[in-house]
Amino acid sequence: MSISVIALSGSLRKGSYTTQLLHAFAEAAPQEVKFHMVSLDELPLFNQDLESNPPQPVKEFWMAIESADAVLLASPEYNRSYSPVLKNALDWGSRPEGQNKWKGKPVALLGCSPYQLGAFGAINHLRQVVMYLDMPVLQQPEFYLNQAGDKFDEQGKLADEKTKKLVDALWTAFIAWIKVIKPGLSGA
Numbered sequence: 248m249s250i251s252v253i254a255l256s257g258s259l260r261k262g263s264y265t266t267q268l269l270h271a272f273a274e275a276a277p278q279e280v281k282f283h284m285v286s287l288d289e290l291p292l293f294n295q296d297l298e299s300n301p302p303q304p305v306k307e308f309w310m311a312i313e314s315a316d317a318v319l320l321a322s323p324e325y326n327r328s329y330s331p332v333l334k335n336a337l338d339w340g341s342r343p344e345g346q347n348k349w350k351g352k353p354v355a356l357l358g359c360s361p362y363q364l365g366a367f368g369a370i371n372h373l374r375q376v377v378m379y380l381d382m383p384v385l386q387q388p389e390f391y392l393n394q395a396g397d398k399f400d401e402q403g404k405l406a407d408e409k410t411k412k413l414v415d416a417l418w419t420a421f422i423a424w425i426k427v428i429k430p431g432l433s434g435a
C-alpha cells in the first residue's frame with residue numbers, strides 16, 4: 248500500500264531554494280511514498296466571498312489535500328515568520344467553516360534559508376498554526392536548512408552530503424510517524 252504525501256513550497260520564486268529542497272525530498276522519497284508537489288502558483292488570495300463558489304484552482308487544491316495521507320510543508324523565512332504564500336494555502340484548506348481539510352493529516356515542517364538560522368523563526372510560527380489546524384506534527388528531527396545558497400549545484404540539485412543524510416533521516420522519522428497516526432497504512 249502506498250502512502251500519498253503532498254508537498255507545498257512557500258515560495259513561488261523560479262529559483263527557490265525551498266522548492267529545490269522539496270525536489271530533493273521527492274528524489275529521496277521511500278518507495279512506498281507517492282509524492283506529489285502541489286503548485287500554489289494559481290491559488291488566489293483568500294477571499295471569504297469566494298468560498299461558496301470557489302474558482303477551479305481552489306477546487307483542485309481542496310481535492311489534492313483530501314486525497315493526501317500526509318503533508319510536507321516547506322517555507323522560507325520572511326521577516327521572522329513563514330511565507331504568506333503558505334499561510335494563504337493553509338487558510339484555503341481550512342475552509343469553509345467546519346470543513347477543515349487538514350484535520351488529522353500528519354505533517355512535517357521544513358525550514359530553508361540562505362542565512363544562518365535556517366528559517367527557525369518561520370517554522371516556529373508555522374508549528375503553532377498546524378497544531379491549531381489539528382494536524383499531528385512530527386516533532387523530531389527538526390529540519391532547518393541554513394546557508395541554502397551553498398547546498399545546491401547549478402542545476403538546483405541538492406549537492407551537500409550532510410543535508411542528504413538529514414533528508415533521509417527526516418523521511419524515516421516521518422514515515423514512522425505517519426504509520427503511528429494512520430496504522431491502516433502500515434500494510435499490516
Ligand SMILES: Cc1cc2nc3c(=O)[nH]c(=O)nc-3n(C[C@H](O)[C@H](O)[C@H](O)COP(=O)(O)O)c2cc1C
Pocket residue numbers: 258259260262263264265266323324325326327328359360361362363364365366
Ligand atoms: C520580504 C522578505 C523578508 C525576508 N526575511 C527573512 C528573514 O526573516 N530571515 C531569513 O533568513 N531570510 C529572510 N529573507 C530572505 C529569504 O530567506 C531569501 O530571499 C530566500 O531565498 C527565500 O526563499 P526561496 O529561495 O525559497 O525563494 C527575506 C526575504 C524577503 C523577500
